[in-house]
Amino acid sequence: TQIYKNEMELLNEFKKYVNRKKIKNKQDKNNFKSKKQSKEKNTKKEYKLQPSKYTPESPIYIPQSPST
Structure with missing residues (x-):
């Protein structure tokens, strides 16, 4: 019975550990979500404030328009 008791204790410890991990x-x-959201907000602001940064992307879009 001593072994069994130890196994039960071990199992309980493990369950506690798993629950802590889950939490x-x-x-x-x-945290990751909120960081990502704040990052997105920041980039949107950047885009509004400095559109000149994003002009290099425009030549990429021009070749696509004749094909459509």
Whole structure:
């Protein structure tokens, strides 16, 4: 019975560990989302403020328009 008791304790410890991991992963995901959103907001602002930065992309788009 001693072995069995230890196994149960081990299992409980493992469950605790897994739950902590799950919670942490969820928090990390949320952090990542909020960081990503704030980053997107920043780039949108940048685009509005400095459109000159994005002009090199325009020659890429021009060749596509005759083909359509």
